[in-house]
Amino acid sequence: MPFLLSSTYASGLPDLVSVVAVTPFAEPKLLAYSADTAALLQIPAAFFQQDDAADYLSGKKLFDGSKPIAQKYAGHQFGQYNPELGDGRGLLLGDVKGADGKNYDLHLKGAGRTPYSRFGDGRAVLRSSIREFLASEAMYHLGIPTSRALSLVGSNEPVQRETIEQGAMVIRVCPSHIRFGHFEHCFYTGDKNQLQRLVDFTLQQHFPDCLNAENSALAMLQQVVVRTAELISQWQAVGFNHGVMNTDNMSILGLSFDYGPYAFLDDYQPGYICNHSDHSGRYAFDEQPGIGLWNLNALAHALSPLIAVEDLRAALGLYEPTLVSHYMALMGKKLGLATIEPTDRALIGQWLALLQQQKQDYTLSFRRLADFSDDATGSSIRDHMLDLVAFDQWAELYRARLAKESATTAERKTQMNSVNPLYILRNYLAQQAIEAAEQGDTAPLHELMLVLQRPYQLQPGKETFAAPPPDWGKGMDISCSS
Ligand code: AMP
Numbered sequence: 001m002p003f004l005l006s007s008t009y010a011s012g013l014p015d016l017v018s019v020v021a022v023t024p025f026a027e028p029k030l031l032a033y034s035a036d037t038a039a040l041l042q043i044p045a046a047f048f049q050q051d052d053a054a055d056y057l058s059g060k061k062l063f064d065g066s067k068p069i070a071q072k073y074a075g076h077q078f079g080q081y082n083p084e085l086g087d088g089r090g091l092l093l094g095d096v097k098g099a100d101g102k103n104y105d106l107h108l109k110g111a112g113r114t115p116y117s118r119f120g121d122g123r124a125v126l127r128s129s130i131r132e133f134l135a136s137e138a139m140y141h142l143g144i145p146t147s148r149a150l151s152l153v154g155s156n157e158p159v160q161r162e163t164i165e166q167g168a169m170v171i172r173v174c175p176s177h178i179r180f181g182h183f184e185h186c187f188y189t190g191d192k193n194q195l196q197r198l199v200d201f202t203l204q205q206h207f208p209d210c211l212n213a214e215n216s217a218l219a220m221l222q223q224v225v226v227r228t229a230e231l232i233s234q235w236q237a238v239g240f241n242h243g244v245m246n247t248d249n250m251s252i253l254g255l256s257f258d259y260g261p262y263a264f265l266d267d268y269q270p271g272y273i274c275n276h277s278d279h280s281g282r283y284a285f286d287e288q289p290g291i292g293l294w295n296l297n298a299l300a301h302a303l304s305p306l307i308a309v310e311d312l313r314a315a316l317g318l319y320e321p322t323l324v325s326h327y328m329a330l331m332g333k334k335l336g337l338a339t340i341e342p343t344d345r346a347l348i349g350q351w352l353a354l355l356q357q358q359k360q361d362y363t364l365s366f367r368r369l370a371d372f373s374d375d376a377t378g379s380s381i382r383d384h385m386l387d388l389v390a391f392d393q394w395a396e397l398y399r400a401r402l403a404k405e406s407a408t409t410a411e412r413k414t415q416m417n418s419v420n421p422l423y424i425l426r427n428y429l430a431q432q433a434i435e436a437a438e439q440g441d442t443a444p445l446h447e448l449m450l451v452l453q454r455p456y457q458l459q460p461g462k463e464t465f466a467a468p469p470p471d472w473g474k475g476m477d478i479s480c481s482s
C-alpha cells in the first residue's frame with residue numbers, strides 16, 4: 001500500500017456524506033494509469049507493477065486509512081432543479097497530500113450503488129471510463145484546469161446499457177469534488193447552518209485567502225465567478241464542448257469536471273451540440289459562456305442567505321468582462337498577436353466566420369495560419385480555403401495587423417505553434433482506442449495518451465493523429481448513457 005489516506009471531507013461535513021462500501025469487481029484488471037498523476041500523489045512507479053495494484057485501484061482492497069463515502073449534492077439538470085442527486089456511482093476514497101503540498105481527493109467512479117443511485121446500477125462502462133481518463137490527460141496537457149485521472153481498471157463484469165458493455169472504474173483526482181450543487185442542496189433544504197458549515201469548510205480548505213475578507217463567502221463567490229469565466233474562455237478558445245453543464249457538474253474550483261459526451265470541435269461549427277440527448281441545444285458550444293453565467297446565478301442564489309443581493313449582483317457582474325478579456329487575449333495569441341487592439345475583435349470574428357463558412361477544421365486552421373507570410377500564395381491555410389476571394393480579403397486585414405507587431409515571421413510561427421495544439425482528443429480517435437480496448441487491446445489507448453501529452457509539439461511518426469478527421473469520424477454522436 002503506497003500511502004495513507006485521510007478523510008478530510010467526511011470529518012469536516014459528516015452530515016453531507018453516506019458511508020458506503022465499494023462493490024468490487026471479481027477480476028479487476030489495470031488497463032492504464034497516468035504516471036504524472038501518480039508522481040503528483042507520490043505513488044512509486046513500482047506500485048503499478050504489483051499483482052494487487054488493480055485491487056487497490058478498484059476498491060477491492062482499500063488503501064490504508066480509506067473510508068469510502070458518497071457525497072450528497074443536488075443541482076439543476078437542463079435547467080430543472082433536482083434535489084435527488086449525489087454520488088450515485090462514485091465514492092470518495094479519501095485524500096492525500098500531493099508532491100506540491102496540496103491535498104488531493106481520490107474518487108473512484110463506477111464503484112457500485114449508493115443511497116443516491118436512484119434507478120442506476122452504480123457502474124460505469126469501459127467506453128465512458130476511457131473517455132474520462134483521456135479527457136483528463138488531454139486537458140491537463142493543453143494547460144486547461146481540469147480534474148485528473150490516476151487509473152483505469154477494466155473488468156469482465158457485464159453492465160447493461162443500450163447493449164451489454166464491460167464495467168470499468170477510474171480514480172479521479174482533484175483538490176475538491178465540491179460542486180455548485182452542494183451549495184444548492186443546503187440552500188433548498190433550508191438548512192442555513194449546514195450551508196454555513198459547507199461554506200466555512202470550502203473556505204478553509206480551498207479559499208483560505210478569502211477568510212480575512214469582510215464577507216468571506218462573498219470573496220469566495222467572486223473568485224469562483226472569475227475562475228469559471230477564465231475556464232470557459234479557455235474552452236471556447238481551444239474548441240471544447242463539455243456537453244452537460246448541469247450545476248452538479250460545475251466544480252467550485254473552476255476545473256473542467258465530469259466528462260461525459262464532450263467533444264473537441266472538428267469543423268468550426270459554433271452551434272455544435274455534442275450531447276445526443278441535448279435536443280434544445282442548451283449546452284451547444286456557443287451557449288457555454290451564457291450557461292456558465294446561468295450556473296453562477298444558481299450558485300449565487302444558493303449563497304443568498306449569506307450575501308446581500310447587491311453584492312451577489314456585483315460579483316456576477318465580474319463574469320462577462322473577465323470572460324471577454326481572457327477570451328480575446330487567448331484568441332489574439334492564437335492569431336500571433338502580442339497585444340489586443342480594439343479592432344482585433346472584428347479581425348477575430350471575421351476569421352471565425354471564414355472558418356465556419358468554409359467548413360474548416362478549427363484546430364488545424366490555426367496551425368496552418370502559423371505559416372502565413374507576406375507572400376499570401378505560399379500560405380498552407382490558403383490552399384485549404386474554398387472561397388479564395390473571401391480569404392484574400394481577410395488576409396489583407398491580417399497582414400496589415402501583423403505589420404504592427406514586432407515579431408518576425410519565424411518568431412510568430414513559433415509563438416503560434418506554442419498555443420495552438422496540433423493534436424487534440426477528437427472523438428473518433430477516442431472511439432478507435434475504445435473499440436480496441438473493448439477487444440482487449442490497449443495499445444492504441446496508450447499510444448493516444450502519449451500523443452496527447454505533447455499537444456503542441458510536432459511528433460514525427462504520429463501524422464495520423466494530426467490529420468483531419470475522416471468524414472465518418474466528424475461530429476460523432478456521443479450517447480449520454482455512460
Ligand atoms: P452525470 O450525468 O454522470 O453527471 O450523473 C448525474 C447523476 O446521476 C449523478 O448523481 C450520478 O451519480 C448519477 N448517475 C449517473 N450514472 C449512474 C449510474 N449508472 N448509477 C447510479 N447513478 C448514476
Ligand code: MG
Nearest residue numbers: 246248249258
Ligand atoms: Mg455528474
